[in-house]
Amino acid sequence: MHPEGSPISQRIREIPPSGIRRFFDLLASMEGVISLGVGEPDFVTPWRIREAGIYSLEKGYTSYTSNYGLLELREELAAYLAGRYGISYNPHRELLITVGVSEGVDLALRAIIDPQDEVIVHDPSYVSYMPCTVLAGGVFVPVPTNMENDFWVSARDIERRITPRTKAIILGYPNNPTGAVMEREELVKIAEVARRHNLIVLSDEIYERLVYGVEHTCFASLPGMRERTILLGGFSKAYAMTGWRIGYAVAREEIIEAMARIHQYTMLCAPRIAQMAALEALRAGDDEVEEMVAEYDQRRRIMVKGLNDIGLACFEPKGAFYTFPSVKGTELSSEEFAERLLIEEKVAVIPGSTFGQCGEGHVRCCYATSLAEIEEALERMGRFVRRLRRHRTK
Template identity: 65%
Template sequence: MNWNQKLSPRVKSIPPSGIRRFFDLVSEMSGVISLGVGEPDFVTPWHIREACIYSLEKGYTMYTSNYGLPQLREAIAQDIYKNYKVKYEPKNEVLVTVGVSEAMDLALRAVLDSGDEALIPEPCFVSYSPSTVLAGGVPVAIPTTLENEFRVTAAQIENAITPKTKVLILSYPNNPTGATITREELVEIAKVVEKHDLIVISDEIYDKLTYEGCHTCFSSLSGMRDRTILLNGFSKAYAMTGWRIGYAAGHHEIIAAMTKIHQYAMLCAPVMAQMAALEALTNGEEEMRRMVEHYDRRRRLVLKGFAEIGLDCFEPKGAFYAFPSIKKTGLTSAEFAERLLKEAKVAVVPGDVFGANGEGHIRCSYAASVENLSEAIERIGKFLKNIT
């Protein structure tokens, strides 16, 4: 059988994840310092792990509601209200998902029909465009640039809208740039959204990792609560990447539609992980803030280090990524990353995997130890001297 002929053209059109390609390369080499995968170097705090262990001891090994554990949905709704003063009904306006990636997939599949366009500011997380394609939609990139600190503007969004535009995806703090966006800028974007009757999918997984200013939840803006699908989770702020727990919050009709897909594709998130997430929200703020303080110190260390070795870098104000420019080396992002890995044994991610205008940059995660970050910067500095 010729499987290549049998595969869906839609699936064949999607490239493999550029992040995972470098992760696989790193796994085959020794002595590599990885600044590639966006994963905290902290272990999930003990009290959260203990909650999972205790749930197993108590026999929590069954299915939950498709929506998720009621007590976890209640805690999520309370957390959103405490931080952003947006009310969601836990019973039917909160859905617990298998990571935020599933929540994004569900949201896109629930609202996009064949040919519908989704506006995606780039650089952005690698899954947004492929997930749009898999949902039958058409991804429309809106380039953001260093000159505007990688923030999308209301004017850019307005200029990209066509009669087929249905969705706007926002993600601030941003992966891969670390960019944040002001409340005033979001208010202007909200006016465009309302004018053109758009749906906003707001991925706010890095909301708690905001180092300068205050994060604004998009659904907290006037008129945006019922036209926003708010996505968030536990992977980054609570060092729970492998637990695969995220959530979506929104109007009960969109959450019901997403749950319909979720119940056939996934049924429910693992109950043990849900119990751990409940503990994180209930008692995890102190540990979370401690980790964020560490990230902020590492952020400043990386910025200072890059400046000292002559690597131009935009100052990230959120998430845990730096997105330095490597344009002056004359290498493409892929060439730079591959040579850096082979010659200096430092793994970074080429900027172009996050969208075409990410070319000329590399993404460096500073969710690594101070020792590894310092050594990586030293190695990058020596590498730069050898190629320039």
């Protein structure tokens, strides 16, 4: 037994428990809650993809696959990346099918991080980057971003934090929680920094397909970045396949081989049914994805306008399915705001502080929910904010 009596490792004790845990308990005891706190599409997986999963079960495709994943799927993915972004990867050695991007983040960091290596990440950012860095023995170095700069991380701010121990940069754009999409120009500057300091860039592009009126730039497609980038992608968001747990990692052979070694001993392979369904998703064409994107776009506009009308300043997100309005005017912390909004008006949102210090003063509202629900939620939020304002002026 550990001298302090706890069986839990020091490393895990360093990771704080999720801040939204208590909201779960609150929510479980309430009825009639509209949740803008979800992190997944409200569409179900398109029928032809689900049907492919059913068919694979009927045919008895229930065995393991190669550690790297079905070759057919890797080939189809390589063709997809080549067609969409003009980057070519060898499906045999430079592509790994993972159990979602979540596993990909973990594998990538464990594959490249030595104890005390530093990883530079924009703040706010997706919740798993910090814990996975710590689990890999690394040091998490946040770079502030803010609404005034559309939550873009600047190459200059990154460069200022580089030390001899810096190993990698993580980029998560289109961004969860802010909805920010970084444009090519600024990404090129970050690429130059990565080259100058010999860094690896872990680019989480799970929301690549969900952009509105702008183009997504695949980081690996920038000059010289193919060899430096670990590109993580998946099927969850574009094809509404979150529960299937299926994603992929592409990088140069040396890195993928290292990631595959961890994957082989910890996961063995991604579920075969999910792989077969993902194959169908790639072959099914883009019609249903485009339909979903068009609908998110409409809801996005309603929500951004609605939040701004209420007085919760909201920059226009160009990707993913989140808005990240400021609640600073209410003089409540983001956690207080979220908690009181839930209790008083039964609308669930996620406090921005969940995603890093720079998320403080904001809440994340997801618009992957029906228009009717979005409108009702906006009404309730408006009531809540007006009430706060009245109390303050008294």
